[in-house]
Amino acid sequence: MSQPTGQTHIVLLNIHGLIRGHNLELGRDADTGGQTLYVLELAQALARHPQVSQVDLITRLVVDEQVSADYAQPIEVLNDKLRIVRIAAGPDEYLAKENLWDYLDVFADNLTHFFRGEQIWPDIIHSHYADGGYVGEHLANQLGIPLIHTGHSLGRVKRARLLASGLSSQAIDERYNMSRRIEAEETALATAERVITSTHQEIEEQYELYDYYQPEQMRVLPPGTDLQQFKPPSGEELHSALFHDLVKHLKHPDKPIILALSRPDARKNITALIEAFGQSEDLQQRANLVIIAGNRDDIDELEEGAQEVFHELLVAIDRYDLYGKVALPKHHQRDQVPFIYRIAAASHGVFVNPALTEPFGLTLIEAAASGLPIVATEDGGPRDIIGNCHNGLLINPLEPESISEAILRLLQDEAFADECIQNGLQGVRDHYSWDAHAERYLQLIRPIAERSEVLVRQPLQRRHELYRDRAIVTCLDQNLIGDASALHKLVSALRQNRKSTLFVVATGRRLDSALKLLKNFGLPEPDILITSSGTEIYYAPKLTADTAWARHIDHLWSPHQLRQILDHLPGLEKQPKHEQSRFKLSYYINPQVIDVEEVNRVLHQEEQSVHVQMSFGQYLDVLPLRASKGMALRYVANQWQIPLERIFVAGGSGADEDMMRGNALSAVVQNRHDEELSRLVDVERIYFAKQPFEAGILEALDYYDFFDRCHDPRETDKEPTSQFNDSGEEEL
Template sequence: MTPDDHQPYIVLLSIHGLIRGHNLELGRDADTGGQTKYLVELARALGANAWVGRVDLLTRRVDDPTVSADYAQPRETLGANVQIVRIDCGEAGYIPKEQLWDSLDSFADSTLEYLKQQPRLPDILHSHYADAGYVGVRLASLLGIPLVHTGHSLGRSKRRQLLAAGHSKEALETRYHITRRIEAEETTLGVAERVITSTQQEVQEQYALYDHYRPEHMRVIPPGTDLQQFYPPQADSPASLMQAELARFLTQPDKPMILALSRPDPRKNIVELVSAYGESSELQQLANLVIVAGNRDDIRDLDSGAQEVLSDILLTVDQYDLYGKVAYPKHHQAHDVPDLYRLAAASKGVFINPALTEPFGLTLIEAAASGLPIVATDDGGPTDIIGNCRNGYLINPLDRADMAAKLWQVLTSNQQAWETLAQQGLQGVRHHYSWQAHVEKYLAELRPLMARTEATAAAETLPPVTLKRRKQLHHDRALFSDLDQNLLGKPEALAPFLTALQDNRRCVLFGIATGRRLDAAIQLMKRHRIPLPDVLITSLGTEIYYAPNLLPDTAWERHIDHLWNPRIIRRVLDGIPGIELQAKRDQSRFKISYFINPEIAPDIQQLNSLLHQEGQAVNVVQAFGQFLDIIPVRASKGLALRWVADQRDIPLERILAAGGSGADADMLRGNTLAVVVANRHHEELSELVQEGVNIFFATRPYADGILEAIEHYQFFQSCEISA
């Protein structure tokens, strides 16, 4: 397996997990997931390219009776010029990636010895994930070989996710060695000459968190799609088990299929799709709706988010009486997924991804490769996919009429128009998203690196690697603002405010705190072209979401659930004069919303007294003179802000909070820097005039007032941003 001197020798490094060339144990544990499949398929695709001489995929040798003996074999052939090479790494047994750090130097030394034994050194090292990045830096520095890196997931983002899930900072160090991982990623990003990512969003929202953020070294190359697994339906395809499973739900199973496939996650917006279908009698007559949302035995056994989504799907089906028109199977296997796409394509149907936000959109590519036109959210990756493939339409995921109209447009196309969309999707996937296309773009990035290496190969010594880091590790301050009262009232002021934020985004975390539900807040932001903030606090501080994927803070949910009993609260307030329950769409799990007529209803103190008499400790919030909200005692905008500040280690003295109504009061009190905009609701915030020195009353309204406060506090002046 020796390439000639003119054919590149590429080494891929992926240390953790269980990697073999057949029957990959995807999902066996957190270490054996999509990364392992990507590596094996990339290695094979590189080897199939005539320009490439040799590919070695180097991983850890595992000799453990609890796993297959395959993983103890030193070599495994993947192709004529491609092999998996397994190298000893500390102890022989299978251990998770978080426990590998102390063994990585041993792996690096053994890998160095292996490479020196080869007829010639590799032309490129490509590390995958932080542990391989650590090894790759050592090898690249010793051998003078260019390092390419793919993070797959990043420690800073992982840290945020784990904190949002309720893990303590101490646990992150003990169990995940998160600081060690982040430091390895920092060094890798400082040394790597190219960083390969799947989306531009990764570059801007995840890698930008790092001190060694060098966007000029980053290249977006979407992963390839297995066209042998995802392909159009064949005329002689036999009936499948999945086809029979769907038919159990449907009165007319031969109608075109509207297919949605996702996790049962609120961010996937499936309930909105069911509602859009339920409100369109034309769609119901024309097509069936098929919802494949994970696997379940009993909804009650799932986590709270999945429970809520699946329960809402069933309730919405019942609300619109969609029985016989909607299929929602309980189980499916990985091998059923290509079959689902082909069933939808054979029915002349359409695939839809209505997610609130979608960083990439792999299901859209799989659907396109299966000959199925698509409809997708206008946020994130789908814009690129539909732009490249020209096989469907973008939608506003919160506009049911738009969603129904675009589905109708695909389904009512004449045969030739539908086939055109399908064929354009097939061509677009082959050109942009096949493994061949991925490898061609990948190699185009490697050629200049290898040319530079050849030009300097005769040098006796290599210059030492010098790393220049930005001065700050995290956002060192934050700005939180209400949505309606602060940002939306004066459009001409919004643009300069957003520009100022963008210019300082590396040191200023931007958060929006609103009384609106998540879907309503996003719809308003889309309408006014406000980008997704770093943190979105919704429903009066009862929900916290983090960019870029609207990750919910489940630890916060568990925290505020303390002493919360909405059934008793509704019973206590039921029938009180001047108080009327708002519509169901304005309610949420931790917020009970009423209209209030202050001239008739009891005042806030009396309402609190009634609730206290029933043992209910809650927060009662009145805003704009007509809205009354009851939320858990541990929840409010101000408490949510402080929770985020603690998670991100941002002192309150470096947080500028902007508000204008009674719902903002506790966000403005205390040690935060605060501004009350000039268009404030005077009566509700009048008490603040006599309170704390940190409250600035702007003379200008809306976003102009926030800009005035930024000048007053010199809020951006001390930000440390390197050139």
């Protein structure tokens, strides 16, 4: 059969999950979430377009009493141009995506058979996720049909999140078939004519980790938004029961609402918004702050991370005496969210997203569609959104003044705020509606379907290693902020070797302080951040906290008892609150009054098992017994299965010493603090650089031939003394 002239037949591959044309079971399980909604709404939008003749959404046939009989229909017709086609592959029952890999070749063969029976071939195949990419690559290469691919999430990034949960590399591979998933992603990238992503950051920070990464192949095309659901206020919102419920604890409920809406997650940085509000009398005079942070009955019943967030929020409200000015509603329904946006818009308010990093920023699009001007973090997706819509201001999420100044401008300058509102409404229609998405999608794929545009592929090849096999670890203050020219060369070397080399920063600073320093000096975001003297570990690109490490070091940790002992010792003075953290008590120490040995003696007498360290001659940190930079580094090496012999460590103060001892290739930069690391002069595998800061790091990397042979030239070639056993644990 032939297609109507000038029209396009599109196949969307969404193999896993449960998908049907009505009443999507969103959140039923990990496989039936945002991706299924995205693909269905994309299919519906494309089917509405006059240049599209047919859309087939291809998924797996499921015959299982545990799920609806809807998923056992081989073909579900949604309208005259759109249908869901379900292909049998493997067992009848519903399977999680991790268990589908053995059946994907059968799926590809059965789908090819279906096309032959129809006697009509699609113009474009668009695969979604790694399993769809695997099938799409087979079909594209077998049938000669161009492939478009959307990854949604990537295996190498997911692996980092799973490592953060405490799973071993072996367990991740066995449970999630991670090596097969990553291989499928590589072959999809090698085959696809175009790869569609939601943001530029996704291209730069995630796809670049892949061997078949080709930036000229990538196109940013953000998902659409339902403009029937998210729309400007009608004027009745401020008389609603929901409005009165939201503002019932506010002294002056008629003021404009500064609205924030997110999970109670430390990365969302909501406390900084309260601090910005609390530090600005002008802001408090002009507006109220309403924070929607999930649902709760009892804070003590929430998981530990959420408890910490609410504790910080409540402490900040108390510190600035914001009672009656800030609302933290305990409950809201999912279907109330659009109305909450409209309430804030009707109050002439502002929507704020102060997250430390925001990969996409869907709430910003929803707020803009609801008639709100926006203030958002400059990190990630918000750059694209405000760049497209011109509907608000970007802020540095680590500077409360930046947040308050941006909000004040929108509250004070009515003409500017109104311009942002109108720009946002139009910008969402032009860039983030499903109809606009479908229009740009077709502009992208039609030249490919018509073979008038073909990707010119660069000669690329796979590495032997599936994962990165070496790491560079450095502290911050003594190593990375002293030589701008050398820093440029170091950053260039890190980028050139990013596929093979993890970049790790280990610092005594807290996460927010470390991020601020990295941003101020234009340093790239590390793959791993070890902060607060080794008590916290975070993984890029979403700053995912390693919860397994936190559980591990909590052993015998009694901070309240420690404070009672240390706060009264002469010669010790508590550092400011922003230097303290959950697993780190920080003091200034006067060595003329008390030394580290005396502190250790007192704590030992009080039966406190802790790790005490001093740096720069004046800073004393008390940590859990299992925590230090060196212990955190060895934990990371074990989790990522990188031998210590292939890890380079650069240090500059006494707090770095335990990272540098042992089997790692280490270097002391010339500008080390006093003689704190002088004891390492005679230690094997320690190189004392002749140059300071970044230049010293480059000198040492060259000395060790780190990116090639990766060895200490003072040693004869020999087998590494550490290796990993079958369980993924390091043997020394």
